[in-house]
Amino acid sequence: xxxxxxxxxxxxxxxxxxxxxxxxxxxxxxxxxxxxxxxxxxxxxxxxxxxxxxxxxxxxxxxxxxxxxxxxxxxxxxxxxxxxxxxxxxxxxxxxxxxxxxxxxxxxxxxxxxxxxxxxxxxxxxxxxxxxxxxxxxxxxxxxxxxxxxxxxxxxxxxxxxxxxxxxxxxxxxxxxxxxxxxxxxxxxxxxxxxxxxxxxxxxxxxxxxxxxxxxxxxxxxxxxxxxxxxxxxxxxxxxxxxxxxxxxxxxxxxxxxxxxxxxxxxxxxxxxxxxxxxxxxxxxxxxxxxxxxxxxxxxxxxxxxxxxxxxxxxxxxxxxxxxxxxxxxx
Amino acid sequence: xxxxxxxxxxxxxxxxxxxxxxxxxxxxxxxxxxxxxxxxxxxxxxxxxxxxxxxxxxxxxxxxxxxxxxxxxxxxxxxxxxxxxxxxxxxxxxxxxxxxxxxxxxxxxxxxxxxxxxxxxxxxxxxxxxxxxxxxxxxxxxxxxxxxxxxxxxxxxxxxxxxxxxxxxxxxxxxxxxxxxxxxxxxxxxxxxxxxxxxxxxxxxxxxxxxxxxxxxxxxxxxxxxxxxxxxxxxxxxxxxxxxxxxxxxxxxxxxxxxxxxx
Numbered sequence: 001x002x003x004x005x006x007x008x009x010x011x012x013x014x015x016x017x018x019x020x021x022x023x024x025x026x027x028x029x030x031x032x033x034x035x036x037x038x039x040x041x042x043x044x045x046x047x048x049x050x051x052x053x054x055x056x057x058x059x060x061x062x063x064x065x066x067x068x069x070x071x072x073x074x075x076x077x078x079x080x081x082x083x084x085x086x087x088x089x090x091x092x093x094x095x096x097x098x099x100x101x102x103x104x105x106x107x108x109x110x111x112x113x114x115x116x117x118x119x120x121x122x123x124x125x126x127x128x129x130x131x132x133x134x135x136x137x138x139x140x141x142x143x144x145x146x147x148x149x150x151x152x153x154x155x156x157x158x159x160x161x162x163x164x165x166x167x168x169x170x171x172x173x174x175x176x177x178x179x180x181x182x183x184x185x186x187x188x189x190x191x192x193x194x195x196x197x198x199x200x201x202x203x204x205x206x207x208x209x210x211x212x213x214x215x216x217x218x219x220x221x222x223x224x225x226x227x228x229x230x231x232x233x234x235x236x237x238x239x240x241x242x243x244x245x246x247x248x249x250x251x252x253x254x255x256x257x258x259x260x261x262x263x264x265x266x267x268x269x270x271x272x273x274x275x276x277x278x279x280x281x282x283x284x285x286x287x288x289x290x291x292x293x294x295x296x297x298x299x300x301x302x303x304x305x306x307x308x309x310x311x312x313x314x315x316x317x318x319x320x321x322x323x324x325x326x327x328x329x330x331x
Numbered sequence: 332x333x334x335x336x337x338x339x340x341x342x343x344x345x346x347x348x349x350x351x352x353x354x355x356x357x358x359x360x361x362x363x364x365x366x367x368x369x370x371x372x373x374x375x376x377x378x379x380x381x382x383x384x385x386x387x388x389x390x391x392x393x394x395x396x397x398x399x400x401x402x403x404x405x406x407x408x409x410x411x412x413x414x415x416x417x418x419x420x421x422x423x424x425x426x427x428x429x430x431x432x433x434x435x436x437x438x439x440x441x442x443x444x445x446x447x448x449x450x451x452x453x454x455x456x457x458x459x460x461x462x463x464x465x466x467x468x469x470x471x472x473x474x475x476x477x478x479x480x481x482x483x484x485x486x487x488x489x490x491x492x493x494x495x496x497x498x499x500x501x502x503x504x505x506x507x508x509x510x511x512x513x514x515x516x517x518x519x520x521x522x523x524x525x526x527x528x529x530x531x532x533x534x535x536x537x538x539x540x541x542x543x544x545x546x547x548x549x550x551x552x553x554x555x556x557x558x559x560x561x562x563x564x565x566x567x568x569x570x571x572x573x574x575x576x577x578x579x580x581x582x583x584x585x586x587x588x589x590x591x592x593x594x
Contacts, residue, residue, distance in 0.1 A: 075461070075471055100493040104473045107461035111427055116554045119456050132558065137454050138357065139344045144454075145558040152554070189470035191501040195493065204494040210593055234593070245513075252476065252513040253492045258344060258452060259368065259512045267591045278344070284566060288591040290583065296573070305569035306586045314576035315583075322580050323587075326594055 003036030004091040007059070008082060010101055011042070014050035018165060018207045019097035021057050023158060025166030026124060027095055028058035033126045036092060039063050040174070043081045045071035048176065055174030058166050063089070065179040069188060073101050076188045079108045081181040086153055087113055088179070093131055094155045095124065099206070106157045115153035118146050122264070122285060124156050131156060139258045139281040160206045161264050162285075198253065205256070208237035211265045213256055213283070215241040217272015217293060217312060221249035226316040227271065233323045239263065241270075241279045257282035271312045275300025292316075332384035332484050333441040334377040336410065337433055337463070338392050339367045340401035341453040354559040366401045369448025371517040372510045374405045376478060377446050379515065384484050387411040389440060393421065393432045399533050406528035407520030413531070418538040420545030425555040426458035428548045433459065434466035435541040442467075442505055443484065449474040449509040460509035472502050473509045480504070 005027040009020045020040075027038045040059035042050060044066060051062040065081045082105065086094060094109075096102040098120060110117035121133040122143075129150035137144045148154040205211065212231045214224055224238065231238045239261070240254040256263055258281040268286035273279060275291070275298055283289070284303055291304035292312045301307040308315065342348055343363040351358055366374075377388040390405045390413040392398045402413035416436055421428070437445060445467070450457035457473075464471035476497070477490035484504060491498040492511065502508075520528070538545050572582045588594040 075464075075473075079465070100474065100491060100498070103457055104461060104471070107427075107430075107458040108465045108471065110458075111430065111462040111465035116425070117427060117458060118555065119458060135455070136563070137560070138342065138348050139452055139455075140563060141348050142350055142357070142560050143563045144560050147556050147558050149554045149556070189503045189506070190472065193488065193499040193501055195496050195498050197496045206494065234587075252511070253497075267587065267593050284563070288586075289566070290586060290591075292579070296571075301571065302568050303566035305590070306582065307569065307571040308579045308583065309571060309573045310576060310579050315579050318576050318580045319583055322584050323594070326584060326588070 002090055002092060003034045004039050004089070005031055005034060005036060006039045006041050006086065006091040006094040008094065008096045008102070008105070009040050009042045009054065010097055010099060011044065011047065011050060014044065014047040016050065016054065017097065017099070019099060019160040021165045022160065022163040023095040023097060024054065024058040026158070026163040028166065030093070030124065030126050034092060037061055039091065041065075041082065041085060043070050043078055051174065051176045053168070056168040056170055056172050058172070059174040062174045062176045063179055064176060065181050067181055067183055069183045069185060070181070072192045074188050074190050074192065075104055075108055076190065077183060078105050079112060080183055080187070082109050083112045084181050085179045086115070091153060093126070094153060096155060096157045098157045098159045102157055106155050110155050113153060115155050116148045117155045117157070118148060119157040121156050121158045122162055124158055136262070136281070136285065139277065140284055159262060159264060203235065203237040205237045205239050205261055206263055208263070209266045210234050210236035210269070211239050211256070211263050211267070211286070212236045212269045212271065213239040213241065213273060214244060214271050215273030216243040218244065218249070223313075224250060226312070230316055230320045230323070233320050233327065241273045241276070270300050270304070271316065273300055274298045275303070332380055332386035332443045334380055334386060334388045335437055335440060335442045335445045336370070336373050336377040336388060336390050336405065337445070337447040337459065338370045338374065338390050338401055338405055339448070339451045340364050340392070340394055340398040341367045341451050344368070344452050350560050350562060354561060355557065356560055364397065364400065366404045367448050367451040369450060369510060369512060372512055372514050373446040373448050374408055374410060375515045375517040376508070376510055378409050378518070380444065380480065383480070386443070389414065391416070391433060391436055393417070393429050402533055403528045404520065406531050407524040408518055409524060413533045414536060415533055416536045416538070416541065418545055420538060420549050423552055424548060425552040426456050427462050428552050430459045430462035431466055432538065432541065432543060432548070433463050435543055436536065437467060439541070444504055445469070445507045447507065447509045449511055460507055464507035467507065469505055469507050470502050471507045471509070472500055474511050475508055476511045476513050478508065478514060
């Protein structure tokens with residue numbers, strides 16, 4: 001098992017998250033180089049049925065650990081499950097998605113099993129026995145290349161949306177293995193009381209292919225409706241720069257930038273955002289950047305593939321209508 | 332309540348950095364150093380707990396001598412004591428080793444709650460808090476946006492921002508908490524606070540004093556190497572469109588369809 005690559009599957013009721021599928025796809029590619037198998041680690045309660053879908057996305061083995069105490073994510077429950085499994089199986093590499101859950105879990109597991117760990121990875125490769133990653137540092141003023149040497153287990157926490165979701169191959173199947181975890185309720189010292197869904201976020205910000213984002217130029221909370229309407233027609237998520245958050249127009253979970261989220265969608269549409277370095281730290285890894293701003297000297301235009309100098313209050317409603325029309329078949 | 336707050340000194344995020352020609356890191360000379368942004372929020376959280384429950388706030392850093400300045404900022408905000416751990420063997424230490432050193436230090440202190448920033452803005456790793464919780468065998472709540480401690484100080488309810496929602500988590504104390512920026516608004520140091528902080532002694536400890544083996548730390552850290560630090564690929568400014576809204580919309584639709592291929 002020593003050269004195997006594990007992917008920790010994050011799921012909602014057995015349905016894997018996009019980031020987990022992205023990592024299965026990447027693990028498949030790395031396995032060609034490393035020579036081991038791709039193992040999907042699936043913790044939970046009543047999740048076995050999800051195993052076949054993971055085979056279709058590239059897993060050779062689905063390693064299921066089921067326990068009533070794993071029905072909801074808790075740090076200590078999942079740490080015990082993953083730690084016991086990797087201690088027993090000694091994979092070479094463990095890939096974990098950079099999500100609220102993944103960032104909470106990975107350091108704890110690394111500390112417990114004595115693995116090496118690198119987070120916030122914008123790429124993951126295997127070369128000459130090393131696991132080599134790139135990661136943004138110093139608020140994205142620099143990109144660090146970090147190598148984890150071949151001894152022991154190596155854990156990489158990888159950013160969402162940097163690798164494509166692999167196509168499902170219906171004929172591909174995985175072996176299902178069952179692992180054990182010894183868990184006593186007293187060992188889990190946190191209780192999830194509730195998870196309050198934020199309904200307006202149709203697509204999670206960090207998973208969206210298109211992000212429509214607003215800044216100070218929107219002038220008030222009510223004008224985020226313009227972004228909501230456009231996002232709805234595009235199937236996009238809505239984000240913001242820091243000023244709207246500090247002004248209380250939108251909650252903190254909208255914020256993209258150094259003190260908020262890092263996103264790397266296919267298209268980032270910045271509306272009324274000047275583009276301070278703090279904001280760039282969270283979005284300059286996007287594939288395409290489009291900016292609408294009335295100030296032709298706004299720094300955002302320095303990194304925009306398409307810059308539109310104009311009034312977003314005129315442009316956004318018309319753009320929404322044009323997208324609707326386009327999607328309806330006309331132009 | 333005995334509160335320990337971990338503090339890191341980092342380069343000013345507003346200022347440019349210079350990457351060393353050998354790509355091994357950044358030039359330290361002339362660098363403006365500040366307290367990690369999130370650690371100010373952690374300090375504020377600690378001070379508020381002390382105001383409610385009494386006790387002490389102890390600041391803790393694992394960095395060279397220069398980081399005393401960052402600890403003094405926290406003392407000026409109102410923290411009671413500060414400890415700086417340093418040893419030449421810690422140059423290039425990985426995050427897990429730093430967490431191990433923090434844990435060894437915290438074990439020598441009474442601690443009902445340990446508070447860290449959710450990450451530091453220099454390397455953006457976010458590893459230390461959760462690893463520290465593991466080494467101390469304490470429960471953890473990471474990246475919390477709200478903290479409510481019960482009247483006896485034995486448990487807390489916290490809010491964590493998760494994808495598409497907010498997780499409401501109950502946690503027993505003692506615990507390790509890492510904090511988001513919207514948890515609180517850090518206070519500014521007062522003038523008397525600044526004067527008082529200047530006179531306070533910052534305790535300096537070595538690995539040996541903590542019973543840690545410098546060679547082991549070096550060996551563990553050597554498994555993680557920075558190969559290269561480089562400037563990010565420069566994005567080039569692209570096409571600019573000016574004029575009326577209809578022209579802009581046409582350009583936007585064409586871009587989304589033909590270049591970005593998302594329509």
